[in-house]
Amino acid sequence: MSAPGIEDLLRALMPQVLGALVRRFGQFEGCEDAVQEAGLAASVQWPVEGVPDNPRGWLMTVASRRLIDEVRSASARRGRESARVADVAPGEVPDTDDTLLLLFLCCHPALTAASQTALTLRAVGGLTTAEIARAFLVPEATMAARISRAKQRIRAAGGSFPAPAGPERLPVVLHVLYLIFNEGYTASSGSSLDRADLAVEAIRLARMVHAGLPEDGEVAGLLALMLLTHARRAARTTAGGDLVPLDEQDRTQWDRSLIVEGLELAKGALGAPELGPYQLQAAIAATHADAATAGETNWRQVYALYLILERIAPNPVVTLNRAVALAEVEGPAAGLALLAGLDGDERLAGHHRLWSVRAHLLEKAGDEAGAYSWYRRAARATASLAEQRYLEGRASRLRG
Amino acid sequence: MKFLISMHINPAVLEALTEEEMAAIGAGHGRFMAGLKERGELITTQALVDPSQAVVVSVRDGQRVVTDGPFLEAKEYLGGFYFVDVEDKARAIELAAQIPDAAIEGLGIEVRQVMFADGVLEA
Numbered sequence: 102m103s104a105p106g107i108e109d110l111l112r113a114l115m116p117q118v119l120g121a122l123v124r125r126f127g128q129f130e131g132c133e134d135a136v137q138e139a140g141l142a143a144s145v146q147w148p149v150e151g152v153p154d155n156p157r158g159w160l161m162t163v164a165s166r167r168l169i170d171e172v173r174s175a176s177a178r179r180g181r182e183s184a185r186v187a188d189v190a191p192g193e194v195p196d197t198d199d200t201l202l203l204l205f206l207c208c209h210p211a212l213t214a215a216s217q218t219a220l221t222l223r224a225v226g227g228l229t230t231a232e233i234a235r236a237f238l239v240p241e242a243t244m245a246a247r248i249s250r251a252k253q254r255i256r257a258a259g260g261s262f263p264a265p266a267g268p269e270r271l272p273v274v275l276h277v278l279y280l281i282f283n284e285g286y287t288a289s290s291g292s293s294l295d296r297a298d299l300a301v302e303a304i305r306l307a308r309m310v311h312a313g314l315p316e317d318g319e320v321a322g323l324l325a326l327m328l329l330t331h332a333r334r335a336a337r338t339t340a341g342g343d344l345v346p347l348d349e350q351d352r353t354q355w356d357r358s359l360i361v362e363g364l365e366l367a368k369g370a371l372g373a374p375e376l377g378p379y380q381l382q383a384a385i386a387a388t389h390a391d392a393a394t395a396g397e398t399n400w401r402q403v404y405a406l407y408l409i410l411e412r413i414a415p416n417p418v419v420t421l422n423r424a425v426a427l428a429e430v431e432g433p434a435a436g437l438a439l440l441a442g443l444d445g446d447e448r449l450a451g452h453h454r455l456w457s458v459r460a461h462l463l464e465k466a467g468d469e470a471g472a473y474s475w476y477r478r479a480a481r482a483t484a485s486l487a488e489q490r491y492l493e494g495r496a497s498r499l500r501g
Numbered sequence: 502m503k504f505l506i507s508m509h510i511n512p513a514v515l516e517a518l519t520e521e522e523m524a525a526i527g528a529g530h531g532r533f534m535a536g537l538k539e540r541g542e543l544i545t546t547q548a549l550v551d552p553s554q555a556v557v558v559s560v561r562d563g564q565r566v567v568t569d570g571p572f573l574e575a576k577e578y579l580g581g582f583y584f585v586d587v588e589d590k591a592r593a594i595e596l597a598a599q600i601p602d603a604a605i606e607g608l609g610i611e612v613r614q615v616m617f618a619d620g621v622l623e624a
Contacts (some may be wrong), residue, residue: 215541215586215588239544239586243538243542250540250541483616484615485616486616
């Protein structure tokens with residue numbers, strides 16, 4: 102098997118082995134180190150000696166031995182014999198897949214979102230610390246410190262699987278996957294390839310959660326939202342890396358197979374007894390995906406969906422998006438009136454999204470001077486280089 | 502989110518400090534850095550030499566002109582910075598307030614987010 106094939110195999114197997122090990126020995130930190138070492142050994146040996154007949158069993162055996170060695174030497178240091186772990190011989194790997202439990206463990210509420218994300222990518226995603234560091238544009242030592250601290254906190258918090266696989270933790274898991282996806286969503290910054298991989302990884306993990314919890318509408322909704330958003334990737338930026346807004350995207354560049362899959366999921370998710378924010382966002386993305394051209398977008402439906410979203414998960418950004426939809430249905434004046442109500446919201450004060458939407462609607466309403474000055478203000482307020490270029494471009498188009 | 506936390510020093514203010522006060526600043530920075538590293542928040546930190554050591558370079562009519570710095574006629578100069586990766590802006594501000602310089606009259610810390618392309622979902 103070629104080296105990339107082995108890498109894929111390891112990425113799929115290592116979380117399963119780690120899950121099985123944690124279930125058996127209950128100490129996340131030590132198990133994680135042992136599995137990382139076993140994975141390293143495999144990536145060195147397998148390309149030379151060939152992949153063993155039972156690669157999962159091989160990894161399990163090597164990781165168990167490492168763990169036992171570690172426990173033995175630690176207990177030797179303490180001057181007494183270890184009990185539990187050393188007595189367990191590395192036996193057959195159980196058939197149950199504990200990967201989902203592992204994901205829930207990594208999204209432990211004692212951790213910050215940044216640590217949950219890093220730990221999830223390493224333990225469940227099978228990425229190396231160096232790969233994660235590269236994706237987040239930080240030094241490896243920084244990421245290593247974050248991961249090791251996260252492991253310590255999990256240990257301190259009692260370190261084994263949540264029992265039962267706590268449904269109350271599901272929203273945290275979904276949020277972490279959403280964060281990973283968003284981190285990878287941008288195409289145009291720095292080493293873009295690595296970051297695109299994050300979106301792919303988030304989709305892979307979301308698929309896994311969906312396979313484990315096929316009845317959950319929010320899980321299906323999040324996966325659908327990711328697929329429908331990721332489908333637009335090729336059309337979202339120009340060759341030069343400039344942002345292309347949704348209404349100007351070349352829809353023939355959208356990935357049809359992702360859209361078909363996303364639409365199917367989104368439709369199914371809407372049938373769930375209770376609607377959550379991911380299902381509604383997926384439904385909105387599905388409405389956009391359904392339109393062959395921007396002009397054919399069913400804005401009434403988009404508006405209605407934002408109205409429901411605003412009711413179940415009130416948030417000024419949702420209101421902002423509703424204003425965009427309202428402007429499409431009833432004209433820019435109605436949208437601008439809705440925006441006016443957001444000026445007093447301190448969560449949005451000074452936020453470039455509010456200003457750029459206002460600029461867009463003023464431009465639609467024919468107020469070029471007003472649009473120009475709000476585009477410029479929005480450009481100064483954004484922390485995204487691609488967005489700043491886009492907003493400056495809109496502004497200078499009005500001047501030109 | 503990445504932030505540049507820059508320390509704006511005033512050489513006159515620093516000179517007026519006692520030796521104990523200077524030592525306390527040094528120790529404070531040491532503890533601050535150790536904490537940042539342990540939590541995985543530090544990307545890098547750099548301190549700059551005294552502004553009197555700076556030179557200003559300009560090219561006029563193709564000729565390189567080098568004059569003694571600093572560039573600005575100001576009391577406060579960039580003394581150094583911490584480059585951190587933290588959860589949000591509130592955390593960056595919380596960190597900036599822990600830097601010993603922040604507690605000294607006449608010195609200030611600036612917190613600015615680093616600009617990089619981070620999109621949000623369009624849906």
